[in-house]
Amino acid sequence: MNGPHAYGNRIQQQTVPVVLEGTRTEIVSSLIFNGKRFRILWNRLFWFRPEQTFHEFLDYLAVQTLNREWFNRQEKLPLAERHVVSCWRRALLDLLKSPADTPDGGWVMTGLVTAYLCLAYDLYWLQLIHRLPKSLERRLRKREAFQGARYEVAIAATFARAGFEIELLDEAVKSVRHCEFIATHKRSRTRVHVETKSRHRAGVLHQPGTLDGATQVRGDIFGLYERAVQQAPTSGEPYFIFVDANVPSNVPRDAPPYGNLPVNTYPWMEEIRDGLQDRWARTTEPTPETVVSVTNHPAHFGNDRDAAPIGVCALFASPNPRSPITDRQMMDDLVYCLQRYTLIPRQF
Numbered sequence: 001m002n003g004p005h006a007y008g009n010r011i012q013q014q015t016v017p018v019v020l021e022g023t024r025t026e027i028v029s030s031l032i033f034n035g036k037r038f039r040i041l042w043n044r045l046f047w048f049r050p051e052q053t054f055h056e057f058l059d060y061l062a063v064q065t066l067n068r069e070w071f072n073r074q075e076k077l078p079l080a081e082r083h084v085v086s087c088w089r090r091a092l093l094d095l096l097k098s099p100a101d102t103p104d105g106g107w108v109m110t111g112l113v114t115a116y117l118c119l120a121y122d123l124y125w126l127q128l129i130h131r132l133p134k135s136l137e138r139r140l141r142k143r144e145a146f147q148g149a150r151y152e153v154a155i156a157a158t159f160a161r162a163g164f165e166i167e168l169l170d171e172a173v174k175s176v177r178h179c180e181f182i183a184t185h186k187r188s189r190t191r192v193h194v195e196t197k198s199r200h201r202a203g204v205l206h207q208p209g210t211l212d213g214a215t216q217v218r219g220d221i222f223g224l225y226e227r228a229v230q231q232a233p234t235s236g237e238p239y240f241i242f243v244d245a246n247v248p249s250n251v252p253r254d255a256p257p258y259g260n261l262p263v264n265t266y267p268w269m270e271e272i273r274d275g276l277q278d279r280w281a282r283t284t285e286p287t288p289e290t291v292v293s294v295t296n297h298p299a300h301f302g303n304d305r306d307a308a309p310i311g312v313c314a315l316f317a318s319p320n321p322r323s324p325i326t327d328r329q330m331m332d333d334l335v336y337c338l339q340r341y342t343l344i345p346r347q348f
Helices: 054-066 068-075 084-097 111-129 134-141 143-161 222-229 267-281 328-338
Strands: 031-033 036-041 044-048 164-168 181-185 191-198 239-244 291-296 312-317
Touching: 036 111, 044 054, 054 068, 054 084, 054 111, 054 134, 068 084, 084 111, 111 143, 111 164, 134 143, 143 164, 143 181, 143 191, 143 239, 143 328, 191 222, 222 239, 267 291, 267 312, 312 328
Parallel strands: 191 239, 239 291
Antiparallel strands: 031 036, 036 044, 164 181, 181 191, 291 312
16 A cells, blocks of 8 residues: 555554564554654553664563673673573674675574574563563573473463463462463453473583484473373363474475474374374373474574574364363464464564
8 A cells, every 4th residue: 555544654653553474463563753663562662763673672672571781791601601592692693793695685584593583572472461470580581490481481472472361370379280371362252271391302491411313303292291281270261281392403494484294294293193192092081181282493403504493383182171172263363373483573
C-alpha cells in the first residue's frame, strides 16, 4: 500500500498493530516521533535514535534484563570462565564490526549470534506481558542454573507468540510439585500446564566434561520425562511436557528450520518416539501428560563464523490422556510458532 496509510508512513505518526512472521498474536509497532524511535514494553516506554534496528534494541534489552554491570564483569574474566551469554553477546558485537556479507547489506546469522538474539527475543516477548520474576533473572545469570532457565524462557516465549497469556510461577510454588508455568490461550481461554526439561550434555552450556559427538547424539531423555510426569497437575487440565534433546544438529542445510521432516530422519528423535509409544502401550490407565514435545535448539553448538545450525521439533500426543485437547486452532497456533522459533524481525 502506498500513500499516507502505508505502513512506513503510519509508523511515523502512531504505533501500528502487527502480527509478525512466526507469531499468531498482535503487538504494537515502534513509533517515530520528534526524531526518536519509541518502543513500548508492558508498562515501560523506551526511546532511541530513529535508525535503531530491532536487533539493536534486543541487545539493549538483554543487557538491561540481565544487568549491565554483570556483563561488564563477565568481559573481564578469562574466556573459559565467562558465562555463555557473555560469549554470545561478544560474538554479536564482533560481527557488527565486520563488513556486511549478505546481498541485503546484513550479516550471516552465526550460531552464537543466533543463540544470543533468540534469548533476547524470548525475553522481549515475556516482558511484553509482565516483568520477569527476579528468581528467573538470577537463574539465567547462574552458570549451573542457566540451561534449565533458558529453556523455560524459550518455551514460555513461544507460547506467548502463539497467543497465550503466561503465568510464570515463582520458585516457592514450583518447588511443591508444580509445573514451570500455566498458559491460557487468549482466543479459546483453554488453560495448559507446561513443564520444561533440557538434557544436560558433558561440556555443553556450563556442564563439566567434554562433548563426545560420537556418543552424545542419543534420544536418552526418559529420566527427564519420568520426572516431568511427576509434576503433572491435579486440576484435570491439559499437561504439556517439553524436552530439549540438546544435541549437535544433523539437519540438512537446505531443510527449513524446525520443519516437518519425517521423525526417522533423526535416529535420536526416532528413539524418543519409539520409547514413548512403548510406555503408552504398556498401560491402560490415562496418562497424566497430554502431549510430549521434543525440541532441539542447537544454535549454541555453532560457532562465530558459519550460519547457525538448524533446529527441529516434534509433538507426540498421548493416545489416552487424562485431559485431551479439543481446541485444534490452539494447537495449530502453537505448532506454527514452534516451527518458526528462530524468526526474528530486523525492524518493526
